[in-house]
Amino acid sequence: MTAPASTRVPALLRRHGTGMLAVTAAVASIFAAWQLLALAGDRVPSLADTVARLAAEHADGQLMANFAVSMNRFLLGMALTLVVGVVLGVVMGRSRWAELALTDLTMAALAAPAVIWALLTTMWFGFGWLTPVVTVFLAGLPFVIVNVVKAVQAVPGELILMSRAFGVSRAEVLRHVIAPAVAGSTVAAVRFSIMSAWNGLLLAEWFGSTSGVGWRSRYWYDANQLDGFLAWVLVFVLFLILVDQVILGPVERAATRWRSL
Template sequence: MTTAELSAPAPAWRRHLRGQSTSAAAVLAALLTILGAWQLAVVVGNRIPSPADAVDSLVSEAAIGELWHNLAISMNRFLLGLAAALIVGAALGVWMGLSKIADLAFSDVNAAALAIPAVIWALLTTMWFGFGWLTPVVTVFLSGLPFVVVNIAKATRAVPADLVLMARSFGVPRTKVLRHIVAPAVAGSTVAAVRFAIMSAWNGLLLAEWFGATSGVGWRSRYWYDANQLDGFFAWVLVFILLLVIADLLILGPLERRITRWRSA
């Protein structure tokens, strides 16, 4: 085998397979870490149920139809609120990044929204909308929106102003400037915005369903908490954590690498 062959880049299929193996290893490592820390807490504590007890509770919940039913309800609420936060946040962030007036008008408000924890949004929406689907959806929206706005606005400000001015001086329409100049520049930050928004909004969803819903993952967690059945409570907490880990490692991570692959080209 020649030196040129040794230094040649790996085929695309091999790099893809290597990336998939890395993602699988990351998921396995994360799961083992969670289970190891949990088992250690079981040994140290005296009232913490074991992972086996939590899994048994999940099996029981699935057998009576509560697991998938409440999980589907929560996911529908979460996706609806997150989609609204991404659409509104992206538009507002780009506007703030391109317009000094918009930046002055909304930057302080967005900074204040970033400082408000998800539990406050959950309590406020419960008092505003009562028990129903609107409370968790609006909580997800309000919890995730500031993170989308701040990341998109920051990335838009980083777009070279000379490049935008040159495109405009050559008569390039604003829509094409946004599509071909601004959008590629903020693509990487968009994934970061989605990651932060998902974490905050998912916590907001759990709290909103805990305080102001009669269905969903948060409500079912509170059901077992009020019943003083820690195995059932920990079972739903496990579902909550695993969904975050899987979404981050299997969806957001590969998506970010794909969007920003031009940086290493």
């Protein structure tokens, strides 16, 4: 039975209100800690100076141009991560041989920090768009694989056998049985994957690029201008908070809503 509109609207407002409250609290805590560090000594520029530098970067056209470059690389790498990660995760979850063949390799990739991928891809591909894209892909892939494998293996085998006994095709089992079970875990995997992949992107741009957020951060670091460096760190942190709280949080709740039915 569908809930009346009078009850759905307040529930929707509460969900969005909670998300915005979480974002506000996270940003406020970061700013408060920042300001305390600035007051404690002269090694950390004030928040006002940092924001002023960021405004100057925007006025010079550097902010949006470099952020757009980084986002294009990031979205391409994450798209490849999700497609390959979900496919490999489902195959490993359904096939014992695939799991035995790929588990150790996946665990090794999971243990490798993002900086390793950034350095390797810089040596492999040099300066160019391929270095950050491949870094994003390699840094985020193992998180997706591991979570999807566990989700697939958690699907009751009896449910799949019953579906096949009633003549349900493999494609329908994958669509109506496995996909709903994997959806929530995939979103959870994306949250961890984005953190690692975004770090990898910035490091790859730091070491092997002449554009993007990571490159611009290094520009100010090499110039020994801490306010410029921290201005781009602020962009980096705010991006992660907004993506996690505003986008992935509601998507994860929608993907796992069936569990409460």
